[in-house]
Amino acid sequence: MFVALGGATAITSPDGATWTQHALPSSHGWTAPTSNGTVLCALSNSNAAVTSPDGSNWTQHTLPSSGFWGRPVWNGTLFCALSTASNKAITSPDGATWAQYTLPASGGGGATWGNLVWNGSVFCALSRLTSPDGATWTLHTLPAIEDWLDKLIWNGSIFCAVGYSSNVAVTSLDGATWAQHTLPASGLWDNLAWSGSVFCSLGQVSGSLRAISSTTGTTWTQTNLSPLSGTWDSIVGGGALFCAIRLTNAITSPDGVSWAQHTVPVSIEPREIAWSGSTFCAIQSATDLAVTSPDGATWTQRTLPTSEVWSPLVWVSLSPIAPFWQNFRRCVEI
Numbered sequence: 466m467f468v469a470l471g472g473a474t475a476i477t478s479p480d481g482a483t484w485t486q487h488a489l490p491s492s493h494g495w496t497a498p499t500s501n502g503t504v505l506c507a508l509s510n511s512n513a514a515v516t517s518p519d520g521s522n523w524t525q526h527t528l529p530s531s532g533f534w535g536r537p538v539w540n541g542t543l544f545c546a547l548s549t550a551s552n553k554a555i556t557s558p559d560g561a562t563w564a565q566y567t568l569p570a571s572g573g574g575g576a577t578w579g580n581l582v583w584n585g586s587v588f589c590a591l592s593r594l595t596s597p598d599g600a601t602w603t604l605h606t607l608p609a610i611e612d613w614l615d616k617l618i619w620n621g622s623i624f625c626a627v628g629y630s631s632n633v634a635v636t637s638l639d640g641a642t643w644a645q646h647t648l649p650a651s652g653l654w655d656n657l658a659w660s661g662s663v664f665c666s667l668g669q670v671s672g673s674l675r676a677i678s679s680t681t682g683t684t685w686t687q688t689n690l691s692p693l694s695g696t697w698d699s700i701v702g703g704g705a706l707f708c709a710i711r712l713t714n715a716i717t718s719p720d721g722v723s724w725a726q727h728t729v730p731v732s733i734e735p736r737e738i739a740w741s742g743s744t745f746c747a748i749q750s751a752t753d754l755a756v757t758s759p760d761g762a763t764w765t766q767r768t769l770p771t772s773e774v775w776s777p778l779v780w781v782s783l784s785p786i787a788p789f790w791q792n793f794r795r796c797v798e799i
Contacts, residue, residue: 467739467746468520468781470495470507471773477520481746481757486770489515490525494774496536497737499544500781506544506560507776508534516560519783528555529565536777540583545599547581547590556599568594569604584619589640591617591626608645609633616657618664625682627654627666636682648677649687653696656709660702665721667697667709678721688722699747703740708761710735710747717761729756730766737777750775 467478473492478484489495493509498517500506505517512531517523528534532548534555544557552568570593581590588596591613596602612629624637632651637643648654652675654668665678673691693714700709707718711734715727731754735747748755751774755767 466520466781467741467778468498468505469748469775469778470498470515471750471775474771474773475517475520475523476769476771476775478746481741481744481755482765482767484755484767484769485521487521487523489523495776496534496546497777497779498781499537499539500783501539501544501560502784504560505781505783506537506539506557508537508546510534514557514560514563520781524561526561526563528563535581538581538583538588540588540599543599545581545583545588545596547594554596554599554602564600566600566602568602570594580613580617582617582619582624584624584640587640589617589619589624589637595640603641605641605643607635607643609635618657618659620659620664620682623682625657625659625664627657627677629654634679634682634685644683646683646685648685650675650677652677655696655698656700658700658702658707660707660719660721661705663702663707663721665700665702665707665718667700669694669696676718676721676724686722688724690716690724693726699735699737701738701740701745703738703745704742704760706761708738708740708745708758710738710756715758715761715764725762727762727764729764731756735778736775737779739778739780741780746778746780748775748778 473489475487496508498505498507512528514526515523534546537544537546552571554566555563557563593605618625627634632648634646635643650670652668652670654666657666674693676688677685679685697709697711712732713729718724733749738747745758753769753772756764758764
């Protein structure tokens with residue numbers, strides 16, 4: 466199901482067309498929820514967590530301390546989250562009972578601890594943190610100091626990240642040893658996604674929209690998408706297709722190089738685009754606007770039950786096989 470949280474409200478949809486509103490125990494800014502196969506878990510921008518077995522009924526829990534928590538990640542045994550601009554990590558086996566640990570450094574500047582990924586053996590956060598269990602953390606050295614995108618990708622083989630206002634990308638096999646690579650241009654790269662075969666990022670270079678793509682994270686190709694411009698916050702790799710939306714424009718590409726432009730029936734600037742396996746869906750925060758598409762080309766406007774400052778929209782599944790697949794998809798999309 467598609468899920469977003471905002472204030473004291475959760476919304477869910479099986480298809481992006483029909484939405485149901487649910488009550489949360491209290492009003493906060495929330496992360497997107499994460500599934501462990503039996504419960505959904507989301508964290509507030511203070512000291513509250515909520516869990517739900519079905520997306521409809523939510524229970525509140527107390528975290529060890531307040532923080533600007535990143536979205537929790539499930540590794541098969543526990544949830545883990547980092548406080549974006551501090552030295553705090555928290556873990557929980559069930560989303561209800563939490564333990565807190567101290568990181569070897571505080572986040573801030575280029576160290577965006579809120580961006581956390583599990584690759585099957587370690588948690589990794591940009592910049593420079595790894596942990597096998599969420600409790601013991603090691604600080605590593607990156608080859609460049611950049612304002613890293615809050616978008617670290619694990620593609621099944623390597624970690625990859627792109628500098629926001631730079632011409633630098635970095636890759637790592639284990640989150641500890643990193644290699645630096647040069648992008649075709651220095652740009653305001655706004656996002657990063659993995660399609661299943663290609664990394665891709667969109668950003669502004671000299672006032673026009675550009676795409677950069679790479680199969681390995683090491684060698685990158687640039688494509689000029691002029692006359693399009695502006696900040697494209699979200700790109701998703703779904704169904705072997707990249708898709709991005711800004712205002713009334715959608716663009717799609719099978720490879721990050723060849724792009725097609727499409728029309729969206731309503732102006733929207735989503736924080737994230739979610740892919741269900743058959744449908745792209747995006748919502749506009751602080752409104753009741755949503756759009757859906759089966760292919761990224763033909764879009765339909767939808768109406769949410771209410772307007773809130775929504776968390777990023779995600780697709781989650783409550784099933785025994787959901788956790789690894791969702792965390793892998795989180796790495797490649799979000």
